[in-house]
Amino acid sequence: MNHYKEMQPGSKPIKRAYVALMLWFVGRAIEAAARVDGVVKAEFDGLSPGFTFSLGVMPQGPTMIVGKDDQGLVRYRGWDPEGQKIDLKMKIKNLEGAILMFTFQESTALATARNRLIVDGEVPAACAIVRVLDIVEVYLLPKLIAKLAVKRYPDWFFGEKIRNRIRIYAGAVFGL
Amino acid sequence: MFQPQSAYAFYSPTKVLSGNKALENLPVELDGMNAVKPLILTTPVLSARGMEKIVASAFGDSNLTIGVFSGVPPQPDLRLIRELYGLYRDNGYDAIIALGGGPVLDTAKALNIAVSGRPEDLESLASGNPLTKKLRPLAAIMNLDLSGCEMTRYASLGPLSLTSPALIPDLMIIDSRTVPEEEQKTMAATALMSMTQAVEACLHPARNPLTDAYAYGATRFIMENITNVMRNPSDRKGRLALANAAFFAQTSFDNLAPGMVYELGMAMSRSCQTNPGLIMGMLLPHFLLLEMRKETTDRKDLYLFIGGPEAFAGTMAEASSRKAVDRIVEILLELQSIVADFPRSIRDLGIKKEDLEKIVAQGSAAGVRGEHDPQDIRNIMEKAWETRF
Numbered sequence: 001m002n003h004y005k006e007m008q009p010g011s012k013p014i015k016r017a018y019v020a021l022m023l024w025f026v027g028r029a030i031e032a033a034a035r036v037d038g039v040v041k042a043e044f045d046g047l048s049p050g051f052t053f054s055l056g057v058m059p060q061g062p063t064m065i066v067g068k069d070d071q072g073l074v075r076y077r078g079w080d081p082e083g084q085k086i087d088l089k090m091k092i093k094n095l096e097g098a099i100l101m102f103t104f105q106e107s108t109a110l111a112t113a114r115n116r117l118i119v120d121g122e123v124p125a126a127c128a129i130v131r132v133l134d135i136v137e138v139y140l141l142p143k144l145i146a147k148l149a150v151k152r153y154p155d156w157f158f159g160e161k162i163r164n165r166i167r168i169y170a171g172a173v174f175g176l
Numbered sequence: 177m178f179q180p181q182s183a184y185a186f187y188s189p190t191k192v193l194s195g196n197k198a199l200e201n202l203p204v205e206l207d208g209m210n211a212v213k214p215l216i217l218t219t220p221v222l223s224a225r226g227m228e229k230i231v232a233s234a235f236g237d238s239n240l241t242i243g244v245f246s247g248v249p250p251q252p253d254l255r256l257i258r259e260l261y262g263l264y265r266d267n268g269y270d271a272i273i274a275l276g277g278g279p280v281l282d283t284a285k286a287l288n289i290a291v292s293g294r295p296e297d298l299e300s301l302a303s304g305n306p307l308t309k310k311l312r313p314l315a316a317i318m319n320l321d322l323s324g325c326e327m328t329r330y331a332s333l334g335p336l337s338l339t340s341p342a343l344i345p346d347l348m349i350i351d352s353r354t355v356p357e358e359e360q361k362t363m364a365a366t367a368l369m370s371m372t373q374a375v376e377a378c379l380h381p382a383r384n385p386l387t388d389a390y391a392y393g394a395t396r397f398i399m400e401n402i403t404n405v406m407r408n409p410s411d412r413k414g415r416l417a418l419a420n421a422a423f424f425a426q427t428s429f430d431n432l433a434p435g436m437v438y439e440l441g442m443a444m445s446r447s448c449q450t451n452p453g454l455i456m457g458m459l460l461p462h463f464l465l466l467e468m469r470k471e472t473t474d475r476k477d478l479y480l481f482i483g484g485p486e487a488f489a490g491t492m493a494e495a496s497s498r499k500a501v502d503r504i505v506e507i508l509l510e511l512q513s514i515v516a517d518f519p520r521s522i523r524d525l526g527i528k529k530e531d532l533e534k535i536v537a538q539g540s541a542a543g544v545r546g547e548h549d550p551q552d553i554r555n556i557m558e559k560a561w562e563t564r565f
Contacts, residue, residue: 001263003220003247009235016237058204059238094200095237114195118204 015095020062020079022102023055025172026136027064027076032171033136034074036164040135043128044074053088053121053129054081057098088121088129104141104149108133139168184384187341188427190327194350194420199231202273202315203238205347209313211271215243215264217284218275222246222319230353231275231317243269248276252283253334257298261290271313274345275354277322285331285343288314302336315347317354318419321362324369324438324452327423328430344430350419352412360406360515365453367402367418369441370394370425371504372456376435377428378481379467390428395481397421402507406514436548437463440557443535450525457508458522462559464501466552479503508565520564522557532557 033040044051052067065077065084077084092098097116100106108130111117119126134150139161147153193201206214218228223246235242245260264272264287272291274284289297292311301307316326325331327348331338357363374394377387397417405414429438437459445452464478479500480488491499512518519525536553 001245001247001259003223004243004245004263006241006243006267007232008241009232009238011237059207093204094197094234096197096200096234100197115193115201116197 019098023064029172031076032168036167054086055090057092088125091118109151139165186386199234199351211313214271214273215269216273218246219248222276248280257286264291273315275317277326281326282331286333314345316345317349320358322366327426355415355419357409365451368457369453370422373425373429380432387428390424394421394424403510448526459560462556522560
């Protein structure tokens with residue numbers, strides 16, 4: 001038949017790699033922030049024992065998984081959900097949506113409002129994780145960019161913010 | 177008093193995704209409708225403009241296989257549907273994506289009837305038998321070259337007129353990349369048709385709070401954006417607003433019987449082969465003046481829809497309806513100054529005076545006969561023929 005073709009649209013390897021890197025980094029930063037920042041620790045303490053959540057891109061990842069271990073410590077658990085019991089799944093509907101979030105053109109709250117995320121799990125837990133993500137982004141990003149990425153930029157004591165930022169970066173990059 | 181009528185019904189099954197990167201949601205939305213292999217239908221013109229590639233790129237990283245048929249003609253027929261039926265079945269497609277308005281949606285709706293049952297169901301539906309099978313998922317990607325029926329229960333295929341609520345697309349996507357700049361006159365005609373559908377919904381005796389809400393959205397989107405888009409067609413937000421307006425207007429229109437101006441516009445368009453939106457735009461002020469003179473409508477707040485809340489609040493109640501007509505005429509005058517060859521009267525569209533009587537007499541405006549006084553129809557057409565804005 002004229003004017004007809006079947007095609008398999010290609011992949012977007014560079015965008016996928018960027019999002020995968022960001023998820024890896026943010027996952028490890030959450031682990032570090034739970035040790036360093038009292039508010040992040042309190043958010044996780046309020047969640048059920050062994051609570052695990054994933055944040056990933058539909059339909060086939062990349063994904064990051066973060067959860068509490070037996071001692072209640074927050075751990076980055078890699079990218080593979082296979083065999084892990086996940087209480088809260090936050091799925092970004094497509095790679096372009098993830099790029100908007102991880103290039104900080106849209107905050108998590110804005111992305112949710114714009115129908116870019118699907119949440120499978122308890123809403124209070126999802127709200128807690130969004131608050132944690134906001135705090136971690138404030139630590140990881142310069143103020144100018146972080147203001148775009150979070151709903152409200154917190155008014156923190158400068159010295160404490162820098163001290164915590166160094167410890168979170170050290171934790172995320174070197175696993176310290 | 178803000179109170180609903182004692183009883184009303186409203187139906188709109190469409191999920192709407194509008195805005196930046198809305199297109200990229202297609203794979204996940206199709207997955208939610210248990211569809212994994214869509215067939216995209218579009219026209220050679222849209223394909224040549226790269227629209228098909230933009231939609232295909234939205235499926236990047238989805239692992240889905242898609243089919244593209246880019247040969248939808250301006251007048252699709254049953255033979256095309258039979259060919260597409262074979263193509264759809266033989267290649268295992270399970271959803272249809274209509275990229276573009278008018279004939280593309282007509283083809284998509286007709287094909288959906290055929291592939292969800294049998295091709296014979298088309299003739300059966302056209303003869304008045306209801307559809308018995310649930311249709312496959314249908315997604316529509318809107319632009320600004322529309323026939324006015326894309327998101328409604330209506331479709332036409334050559335001599336067949338198809339009507340069923342099941343034909344309304346399940347999903348509509350309005351993404352600025354797929355609402356490209358069209359010729360100014362085409363965009364103006366689409367906006368004027370939406371305007372007519374919305375204004376007639378406002379004044380319809382069977383209107384309800386939901387048709388009002390949709391009509392209000394449509395009129396505000398149009399009035400606040402139409403001249404900006406015509407002056408600056410690269411205004412992406414404005415084009416997006418006009419495409420949204422079309423959906424709003426069509427949804428309110430779909431829930432009420434077609435109004436007099438719409439029916440007359442379609443009938444006159446058939447007789448003179450002109451874009452019906454332009455004709456409707458020329459007829460609308462005369463229709464409103466007639467309604468005002470006859471005081472048949474109990475609607476006193478039309479200017480709220482046309483002029484917006486601030487202008488409405490600053491207008492004396494008795495002057496409100498007249499201001500609504502004046503505002504529409506102002507828009508028409510502005511369009512004349514911006515859009516090349518924009519008509520000043522239906523005369524400029526090639527309609528002859530002797531045709532007017534023929535349109536009434538031959539019943540080409542069949543839908544309006546019986547509901548409206550033929551003398552009113554004649555008056556409106558004559559006024560629109562004689563008056564040059």
